[in-house]
Amino acid sequence: MxxxxxxxxxxxxxxxxxxxxxxxxxxxxxxxxxxxxxxxxxxxxxxxxxxxxxxxxxxxxxxxxxxxxxxxxxxxxxxxxxxxxxxxxxxxxxxxxxxxxxxxxxYLKGEEMTRFIQKNGSAWVGVFMLQLLDDLERFHQSGWVFGDLKLDNLIVVHSPTKVRFIDVGGTTQIGRAIKEYTEFYDRGYWGMGTRRAEPRYDLFAFVMVFINVFYPKRFDRGAQSERILFKKIDDVKALIPYRQVLKNALVGKYQTSAEMKQEITNVLYSTQQRRSRKKNAKKDTHAPFLMEAGGVTIVAIGYYLVSILI
The missing domain is CATH 3.30.200.20 (Phosphorylase Kinase; domain 1)
Structure with missing residues (x-):
């Protein structure tokens, strides 16, 4: 050692x-x-x-x-x-x-994202996704990859409520080899990509951040990493609206954070539109989910707009 x-x-x-x-x-x-x-x-x-x-x-x-x-x-x-x-x-x-x-x-005073979501509800998942993707895009445009993106390096501050980076120790210039990483968040560890510093490296870790929120004890890799991670996403109710986007990011579909952010935004708006069309279907067996998903959309978009305007 x-x-x-x-x-x-x-x-x-x-x-x-x-x-x-x-x-x-x-x-x-x-x-x-x-x-x-x-x-x-x-x-x-x-x-x-x-x-x-x-x-x-x-x-x-x-x-x-x-x-x-x-x-x-x-x-x-x-x-x-x-x-x-x-x-x-x-x-x-x-x-x-x-x-x-x-x-x-x-000194950024705040609380862990997992604890914040547990206390305040899953509506904040969409809020934090949009905020983080916004910041990652600016980060990448500055020529850097965060590298060691993980829950420990994020904190939720208030006035307005926003997730912030607190440690840039793993930051690496785009094109170079990642110098510092945490295995659970590292696509190389999961056998799903290299450790070359590029936006897609951060986007893989971004997905792992939200997986870790709902699996705080984490879990081990296996022979079929992609299948394991996909199932973990499918099993979390709060991630259902975003699951296809998250899976796309794990396999490197998005070249930039902006692309992924656009798809997350599309999901939120589509969910809200479905809710509007079925607002009178309260007796339908699927109505509770639709109502919840629609509420999540309204809150997510509202808080996101406030966070970027203040």
């Missing part, structure tokens, strides 16, 4: 109350707690001038530079809030004399 050198240096394990001061910009950050860790570094909640922020620190300077460049690139389209705002980039020299790279970004 490969060991991250950072863990060998005991002083990188920052403790609540510890102050990190930048070597070059001389800004100080008070550590409040650990938010998470990955292959590149560890993220901590901190405060600066009384405000919360997220600080990522690592001894992998080159990888950190790549992440910083991604965040800077995203700031060119920051009005769309593709990723956290980048606040500072600096080095820290520990009391033991070791030098680490760190950057500070906006």
């Amino acid at each position: 490969k060991t991250n050198r950072a863990w060998k240096k005991q002083d990188i394990d920052l403790q609540p109350g510890q102050t990190i001061s930048g070597k070059w910009h001389h800004k100080s950050y008070i550590i409040k707690g650990r938010l998470g860790a990955g292959a590149i570094g560890t993220v901590y909640l901190c405060t600066v001038n009384g405000k919360h922020a997220a600080l990522k620190i690592s001894d992998k300077g080159t990888s950190m530079t790549v992440e910083v460049n991604v965040l800077k690139s995203l700031q060119k389209v920051q009005g769309n809030r593709l990723g956290p705002y980048l606040l500072d980039v600096d080095d820290w020299v520990s009391p033991q004399g070791n030098t680490y790279s760190f950057y500070v970004m906006e």
Whole structure:
């Protein structure tokens, strides 16, 4: 097992109350707690001038530079809030004399998408699908593939309610090999594509995100990956309206996020039209599903429009 050198240096394990001061910009950050860790570094909640922020620190300077460049690139389209705002980039020299790279970004306070959908209903599935596909399209147009797209790297924030990316550590330039991935979301793991960075790689992971929402414990691959994944989609009531689109994305039918978004939009509008035509069929045995699907459509489109206008 490969060991991250950072863990060998005991002083990188920052403790609540510890102050990190930048070597070059001389800004100080008070550590409040650990938010998470990955292959590149560890993220901590901190405060600066009384405000919360997220600080990522690592001894992998080159990888950190790549992440910083991604965040800077995203700031060119920051009005769309593709990723956290980048606040500072600096080095820290520990009391033991070791030098680490760190950057500070906006702290996004919210909740896990799975928990949010469980509390607020499946109407939000369509909302989040449209939002994510919108952001992925802008991401891809900027020349990047998210790479390590997964539930852990997404959070639902409020005012307005919107799903946001919180970690760009796996981001890879289009055309290169994916450098960081999580097996469950990786099409290479399922034997359904390569690990080349292209929009279709993200769209496969996008589908796995919504599968994971309804299968939180995940599941293992088998000899017939496509059949397994298709059945998992078919068995989730909330995914029924979108199942053909999701299956198309798994097999790489869509070249861009915009193509997939258009088909999701078509599904929503078609569902609403069917509901309108059969609004008087309340006694029909299929009416409950139609009513529910139609309601989902109205809510999804409404919330989606609000999220892109505010």
